[in-house]
Amino acid sequence: MIEVENLTKRFPTRVAVSDVSFSVQVGEIVGFLGPNGAGKTTAMRVLSGFLPPTAGTARVAGFDVVTRSMEARASLGYLPESAALYPEMRVHEYLAYRARLEGVGGAEVKKRVGEAIESCLLQEVANQKVENLSKGFRQRTALAGALVHRPPVLILDEPTVGLDPMQIIKIREMIRSLGRERAVLLSTHILPEVDAVCDRVLIIDRGRIVAEGTAAELRSRLAGSPVVRATFAGQVDAREPLASLPGVTSVSQESAGDETRVRLECATGADPREEIFRTAVARGWVLRELAREGVTLEDVFVRLTRHEDVRPESEPLPPAEGVSA
Amino acid sequence: MRKFLAVVGREWRAYFFSPLAYVILAAFLVMNGIIFSAIVAFLNTPGAPKGQALPFLFTNTYFWIFNLFVVPIITMRLFAEERKTGTLETLLTSPVSETTVVLGKFTAALGFFLTLWAPTLVYVLILRSQTPIDLGPVAAGYLAIALIGAYFLSIGTFASILTKNQIVAAILAFAMLIPVFSAGLLESLSNDPGKRDTLGYFNLWDHMEEFSRGVVDTRRIVYYLSATTFFLFMTTVTLSAKKENP
Numbered sequence: 001m002i003e004v005e006n007l008t009k010r011f012p013t014r015v016a017v018s019d020v021s022f023s024v025q026v027g028e029i030v031g032f033l034g035p036n037g038a039g040k041t042t043a044m045r046v047l048s049g050f051l052p053p054t055a056g057t058a059r060v061a062g063f064d065v066v067t068r069s070m071e072a073r074a075s076l077g078y079l080p081e082s083a084a085l086y087p088e089m090r091v092h093e094y095l096a097y098r099a100r101l102e103g104v105g106g107a108e109v110k111k112r113v114g115e116a117i118e119s120c121l122l123q124e125v126a127n128q129k130v131e132n133l134s135k136g137f138r139q140r141t142a143l144a145g146a147l148v149h150r151p152p153v154l155i156l157d158e159p160t161v162g163l164d165p166m167q168i169i170k171i172r173e174m175i176r177s178l179g180r181e182r183a184v185l186l187s188t189h190i191l192p193e194v195d196a197v198c199d200r201v202l203i204i205d206r207g208r209i210v211a212e213g214t215a216a217e218l219r220s221r222l223a224g225s226p227v228v229r230a231t232f233a234g235q236v237d238a239r240e241p242l243a244s245l246p247g248v249t250s251v252s253q254e255s256a257g258d259e260t261r262v263r264l265e266c267a268t269g270a271d272p273r274e275e276i277f278r279t280a281v282a283r284g285w286v287l288r289e290l291a292r293e294g295v296t297l298e299d300v301f302v303r304l305t306r307h308e309d310v311r312p313e314s315e316p317l318p319p320a321e322g323v324s325a
Numbered sequence: 326m327r328k329f330l331a332v333v334g335r336e337w338r339a340y341f342f343s344p345l346a347y348v349i350l351a352a353f354l355v356m357n358g359i360i361f362s363a364i365v366a367f368l369n370t371p372g373a374p375k376g377q378a379l380p381f382l383f384t385n386t387y388f389w390i391f392n393l394f395v396v397p398i399i400t401m402r403l404f405a406e407e408r409k410t411g412t413l414e415t416l417l418t419s420p421v422s423e424t425t426v427v428l429g430k431f432t433a434a435l436g437f438f439l440t441l442w443a444p445t446l447v448y449v450l451i452l453r454s455q456t457p458i459d460l461g462p463v464a465a466g467y468l469a470i471a472l473i474g475a476y477f478l479s480i481g482t483f484a485s486i487l488t489k490n491q492i493v494a495a496i497l498a499f500a501m502l503i504p505v506f507s508a509g510l511l512e513s514l515s516n517d518p519g520k521r522d523t524l525g526y527f528n529l530w531d532h533m534e535e536f537s538r539g540v541v542d543t544r545r546i547v548y549y550l551s552a553t554t555f556f557l558f559m560t561t562v563t564l565s566a567k568k569e570n571p
Contacts, residue, residue: 082411088342100331
């Protein structure tokens with residue numbers, strides 16, 4: 001439903017999107033992941049018809065966004081990054097306005113508005129003015145506005161930015177259910193979001209797609225050797241005994257307060273955790289913690305978008321959810 | 326058409342949701358009320374010519390001062406506000422053409438402008454109940470208000486798309502309206518008949534006097550309509566260009 005071929009968008013001072021190609025099918029939710037300023041919003045604006053491409057083509061529901069802009073726009077529900085609304089309008093009025101802008105008329109307007117209110121769980125605020133809504137409800141109203149004409153394609157630019165955790169969960173649930181019969185492209189710089197919502201990920205950096213695949217694929221492709229961490233009470237020298245365990249390639253340890261922390265790098269596929277436990281029991285060490293580190297999408301992301309010349313974004317990345325490979 | 330009406334409807338409602346609309350409306354009624362009372366006072370003087378006073382409603386100095394100030398205030402938010410808040414992105418990614426957007430917003434502004442004038446029809450009715458009034462010149466006067474209003478509003482609409490700041494948009498509109506209005510006034514400073522003729526073509530003050538005497542000159546109408554079309558066209562072109570470089 002979304003087909004992008006060799007898309008380039010150049011601004012007078014910089015190239016925002018450079019030779020990007022990808023596609024999104026019906027029933028698929030694709031995450032556009034990248035650091036701030038990577039070109040996500042620009043690419044989405046080209047798809048939405050807001051910016052013309054410098055080179056390459058983009059099609060939405062089979063319509064070229066330049067030559068058949070009207071049809072492409074009609075097939076598209078677009079939630080801009082700003083999610084801007086008119087503060088003086090009531091929620092249902094805003095949705096009716098959006099429906100009419102899409103050419104819906106008569107009794108159908110009311111039906112579509114009802115539908116959008118229901119699918120975005122806006123019943124309790126339908127009669128309130130937008131200016132009195134919380135950020136979460138505003139975001140949902142904007143999302144409902146993008147849905148009101150039942151578009152087969154949805155493009156959502158950072159749909160969860162600025163929301164609290166409960167609101168984020170709600171919006172994600174909505175997006176997942178919307179994605180069952182639509183093609184959805186959503187952008188985010190929040191890594192757990194990709195794991196939580198998307199079927200497939202496109203990692204974009206400095207205007208180029210640097211990796212593409214499912215979250216699991218990306219993890220396994222970029223996974224280094226598995227790592228096991230163990231913590232023992234007191235001061236012990238665990239290096240020698242643990243290094244001789246099968247599958248362990250190297251051991252390092254450090255003492256911290258009243259405990260000793262050990263890090264073991266293992267051969268691919270090896271899992272020496274049970275052996276470590278038995279060794280600890282046999283030697284009389286008290287085991288406080290034992291865990292195998294999964295490769296998080298964050299590792300993948302950092303590895304792909306780390307630039308030697310540029311310091312990483314000052315904005316701290318949210319902690320990755322504990323996902324094991 | 327449906328989309329056009331959706332744009333007009335939203336703009337129209339936006340006017341009446343802002344206190345500014347009511348301030349303008351009230352100020353306008355106060356001004357016209359003063360003028361009306363002056364007309365009534367004039368009619369009460371012995372020997373006042375019957376049916377000659379009403380044109381004063383359209384040709385006094387306040388009429389022009391008020392239009393020059395009020396039009397920029399009516400049009401300043403049309404595009405500037407949407408560009409600032411970001412709603413323009415939603416509007417331009419809806420399947421609505423730029424022409425529809427521009428015409429819709431302009432129509433709403435014109436509608437609001439005419440709404441300001443609507444209450445003055447009551448004055449006509451009141452006067453008519455007391456003294457004979459020739460309705461032809463009155464109709465011509467209102468026609469001129471609509472046409473010159475549309476012309477000024479198209480300039481204001483164009484000013485609004487040039488900036489994200491409403492105040493700047495209003496000042497720009499004012500700065501553009503002043504030369505448009507005053508160029509024609511230079512007519513009286515010139516003795517050269519050729520120059521006077523050309524400048525007379527732009528002399529809105531005189532045009533208004535003509536209309537209020539009931540003289541409907543098609544040259545005037547062509548001037549207003551073509552100028553309005555020109556500024557609305559420029560607005561549409563600028564809107565398309567903004568897409569290129571937001």
